[in-house]
Amino acid sequence: MEKLELKALGKINLGLDVIGRRDNGYHDVRMVMQTLYLYDNVVLEKKTEPGIEIESNLFFLPKDDNNIAYKAAKLLIDEFQIQGGIKITLDKHIPVAAGMAGGSSNAAAVLYGMNRMFGLGLSQEELMERGVVLGADVPYCIMRGTVLAEGIGEVLTPLAPMPKCQILIAKPPISVSTKLVYEKLDSKEIEQHPDIDGIIAGLEAGDLSAVASSMGNVLEKVTVEEYPVIAQIKECMLRGGALGAMMSGSGPTVFGIFKDRRTVKQASELVKEQGLARQVYIANVHNARRR
Numbered sequence: 001m002e003k004l005e006l007k008a009l010g011k012i013n014l015g016l017d018v019i020g021r022r023d024n025g026y027h028d029v030r031m032v033m034q035t036l037y038l039y040d041n042v043v044l045e046k047k048t049e050p051g052i053e054i055e056s057n058l059f060f061l062p063k064d065d066n067n068i069a070y071k072a073a074k075l076l077i078d079e080f081q082i083q084g085g086i087k088i089t090l091d092k093h094i095p096v097a098a099g100m101a102g103g104s105s106n107a108a109a110v111l112y113g114m115n116r117m118f119g120l121g122l123s124q125e126e127l128m129e130r131g132v133v134l135g136a137d138v139p140y141c142i143m144r145g146t147v148l149a150e151g152i153g154e155v156l157t158p159l160a161p162m163p164k165c166q167i168l169i170a171k172p173p174i175s176v177s178t179k180l181v182y183e184k185l186d187s188k189e190i191e192q193h194p195d196i197d198g199i200i201a202g203l204e205a206g207d208l209s210a211v212a213s214s215m216g217n218v219l220e221k222v223t224v225e226e227y228p229v230i231a232q233i234k235e236c237m238l239r240g241g242a243l244g245a246m247m248s249g250s251g252p253t254v255f256g257i258f259k260d261r262r263t264v265k266q267a268s269e270l271v272k273e274q275g276l277a278r279q280v281y282i283a284n285v286h287n288a289r290r291r
């Protein structure tokens with residue numbers, strides 16, 4: 001196989017709780033992750049000459065070893081002494097530095113794709129072990145679907161699928177550093193832990209309203225303090241008929257859960273009219289896990 005075209009899907013966190021802090025600065029989490037059908041196109045092409053070449057529609061993305069897709073390719077090239085090189089084309093649609101695992105999902109696609117392209121014979125678990133070295137969200141991006149993520153995000157338990165719904169995504173024009181958000185959380189008392197078990201029970205019952213009303217993200221308060229526009233987008237989505245609305249990951253993307261197409265379209269117009277976000281998308285949930 002000389003060329004492989006992949007979809008790197010983004011995610012939202014339906015729930016994000018922090019239950020501890022490790023000596024290396026990483027945090028123990030309990031998160032409910034959900035894959036969305038909103039994706040970057042990732043194309044892998046073998047090259048005869050050695051080296052990793054990155055091309056992207058976004059001029060500001062790093063093209064060197066600061067790109068997480070580059071790091072993923074380098075990890076496998078070094079470990080398996082792969083001869084020749086690879087060209088990676090990233091056609092980005094997932095908002096960048098947004099809390100939607102865009103980079104992590106690109107890295108997951110590279111690991112998954114190179115394993116097939118070069119016949120490395122790694123199992124999904126072995127790919128995930130390599131993924132977590134690149135980032136805490138990478139193992140989940142390899143697995144996909146509705147999943148409980150614990151540890152630093154790499155201990156994964158599949159959950160009942162998210163009921164059919166429409167997701168509204170709105171990213172205000174600000175970038176957030178995940179590291180800084182977690183660091184700021186350390187100087188705060190967590191007043192209320194989100195009801196992760198309530199989300200899981202809602203999923204098991206196939207009850208979309210119960211899932212939406214149990215959602216919570218312990219990082220939200222930290223990011224909202226700095227960027228109040230996040231709270232404004234939430235309010236706007238709720239006014240527009242969302243069953244629930246929340247910040248994803250470390251932010252600043254906000255998502256809303258809607259029952260039907262008509263309401264989600266109206267709410268998306270409302271967010272745009274109010275000038276709260278320029279990057280506004282409607283996406284379906286993607287429940288299939290990768291095997």
Ligand SMILES: C[C@](O)(CO)[C@H](O)COP(=O)(O)OP(=O)(O)OC[C@H]1O[C@@H](n2ccc(N)nc2=O)[C@H](O)[C@@H]1O
Pocket residue numbers: 013016025026027028029031099101104134135136137138151152153178179180182183249250
């Ligand atoms: C916010 C989330 O996206 C929610 O899914 C993840 O927890 C973060 O996943 P990620 O961006 O893949 O994380 P990494 O690239 O491994 O780490 C970025 C930074 O986030 C912080 N970090 C990340 C994961 C975690 N469990 N605890 C942390 O404290 C660390 O300071 C780290 O330096």
Ligand SMILES: Nc1ncnc2c1ncn2[C@@H]1O[C@H](COP(=O)(O)OP(=O)(O)OP(=O)(O)O)[C@@H](O)[C@H]1O
Pocket residue numbers: 060061062066067068069090095096097098099100101102103104106107137178249250
């Ligand atoms: N392939 C990539 N795609 C997007 N950003 C990348 C990539 N490689 C490196 N980066 C850099 O990583 C930073 C974070 O980008 P990314 O979109 O992965 O963040 P995120 O959505 O917050 O991810 P997460 O939800 O996993 O924390 C950006 O500042 C960007 O320059």
